[in-house]
Amino acid sequence: xNESTFPGTEQFPSPAQPIAPTVTQPAAPPQPQRxxxxxxxxxxxxxxxxxxxxxxxxxxxxxxxxxxxxGPTGRPLPHLPVPQPPTKTGPAQVIAMCNQKGGVGKTTTTxxxxxxxxxxxxxxxxxxxxxxxxxxxxxGVQPHDLDISVYNLxxxxxxxxxxxxxxxxVENLDLLxxxxxxxxxxxxxxxxxxxxxxxxxxxxxxxxxxxxxxIDCAPSLGLLTVxxxxxxxxxxxxxxxxxxxxxxxxxxxDTIGKVQDRLNPKLEIVGILGxxxxxRTTHAREVLDRVVQAFDERVFHxxxxxxxxxxxxxVVGEPxxxxxxxxxxxxxxxxxxxxxxxxxxxx
Ligand SMILES: Nc1ncnc2c1ncn2[C@@H]1O[C@H](COP(=O)(O)OP(=O)(O)OP(=O)(O)O)[C@@H](O)[C@H]1O
Ligand SMILES: [Mg+2]
Numbered sequence: 097x098n099e100s101t102f103p104g105t106e107q108f109p110s111p112a113q114p115i116a117p118t119v120t121q122p123a124a125p126p127q128p129q130r131x132x133x134x135x136x137x138x139x140x141x142x143x144x145x146x147x148x149x150x151x152x153x154x155x156x157x158x159x160x161x162x163x164x165x166x167g168p169t170g171r172p173l174p175h176l177p178v179p180q181p182p183t184k185t186g187p188a189q190v191i192a193m194c195n196q197k198g199g200v201g202k203t204t205t206t207x208x209x210x211x212x213x214x215x216x217x218x219x220x221x222x223x224x225x226x227x228x229x230x231x232x233x234x235x236g237v238q239p240h241d242l243d244i245s246v247y248n249l250x251x252x253x254x255x256x257x258x259x260x261x262x263x264x265x266v267e268n269l270d271l272l273x274x275x276x277x278x279x280x281x282x283x284x285x286x287x288x289x290x291x292x293x294x295x296x297x298x299x300x301x302x303x304x305x306x307x308x309x310x311i312d313c314a315p316s317l318g319l320l321t322v323x324x325x326x327x328x329x330x331x332x333x334x335x336x337x338x339x340x341x342x343x344x345x346x347x348x349x350d351t352i353g354k355v356q357d358r359l360n361p362k363l364e365i366v367g368i369l370g371x372x373x374x375x376r377t378t379h380a381r382e383v384l385d386r387v388v389q390a391f392d393e394r395v396f397h398x399x400x401x402x403x404x405x406x407x408x409x410x411v412v413g414e415p416x417x418x419x420x421x422x423x424x425x426x427x428x429x430x431x432x433x434x435x436x437x438x439x440x441x442x443x
Contacts, residue, residue, distance in 0.1 A: 104308050155353075168397075169396075171383060173397055174249060187304055188303045189327070190311065191440070194321060196316055201371035201400065203234060205227070206222055206424075209433060210269055218307035219305065221271075225313055226313065229273065231271070232271065234415075235264045236264070245273050245274050251281060251285075266415060271291055285319050292359050293323075295324060308378060311324045325351070333368045334369045337374070337381070341392075342345045342386060366393075366436060367395065369395075369398070370383075370384050370387065371400045403424075403425050
């Protein structure tokens with residue numbers, strides 16, 4: 097597939113067309129090597145990875161047991177250490193699941209990464225920061241039944257986090273639920289002093305009580321998401337491995353840059369996560385190759401494959417790690433937990 101037929105990258109500049117020299121014109125001087133810095137230059141990138149050989153793909157058996165040499169992202173798979181049980185609780189790493197594109201796996205990742213980290217013995221809080229209330233539904237809480245939610249915590253000074261946070265059926269996993277009320281906060285917060293710091297302020301007292309706090313952002317880059325980024329020290333960007341995945345990433349990295357400059361210098365991209373990956377299609381592999389070229393080591397080695405198990409977990413209201421604990425989907429989120437904890441040690 098050539099550049100012009102790669103949907104999802106049309107917004108990025110196409111490589112300049114060389115102008116054919118005429119007899120009267122001197123030949124164009126050789127173009128200097130361009131420094132390819134993500135994320136504006138996808139279109140100019142050379143085609144990805146050399147073909148892998150059968151030997152690259154064959155499993156190895158080393159000191160860490162049997163494993164594949166090359167992972168789904170086309171890079172050598174590192175050994176991911178099993179997280180040791182924590183020695184203490186807190187202060188929490190706060191990580192926002194962020195991508196303004198809808199339906200890319202933010203909520204699925206928040207719930208299942210959270211549950212996989214909780215399995216390691218760490219105290220985890222999930223914050224549903226989307227008025228759709230999907231993370232709450234995914235953990236068996238009906239948003240319309242809530243008397244009190246993250247909205248009240250943000251807008252009413254007399255409400256404390258303990259009044260809103262509730263345990264889930266998963267050990268070590270708590271939930272700060274949301275419902276449609278939260279959409280009003282987006283409007284009401286505009287009039288507040290230091291409006292971007294509202295979530296950070298309300299979370300401050302509970303940072304020592306958790307090892308990891310995961311925030312499920314809404315599919316927008318509005319004030320709620322800016323609040324989530326300001327309250328976080330890390331971002332995980334779930335990216336669906338399909339045609340339009342790269343669209344809008346420039347806007348997301350621009351917003352992240354602005355938040356880093358103006359509101360929260362400690363914010364970092366923990367990693368970019370390929371989701372809904374179907375390794376049987378060349379297309380999904382091409383998208384992942386592009387993402388690896390652009391973001392290199394920031395792309396997680398773990399990818400989450402497409403499976404009907406995830407929609408099923410939403411229906412039953414529990415994470416994959418308890419619904420189908422020995423499924424490959426559960427293993428993928430446990431691997432992701434290992435990578436996240438290796439990148440941001442917690443507990
Ligand atoms: N790996 C996967 N394989 C198959 N289906 C998946 C996978 N991950 C998520 N889904 C399904 O895709 C849909 C969208 O996922 P999810 O709600 O996690 O995305 P989102 O980014 O949070 O969406 P929104 O932007 O609306 O908040 C859901 O129905 C979910 O069950
Ligand atoms: Mg969601």
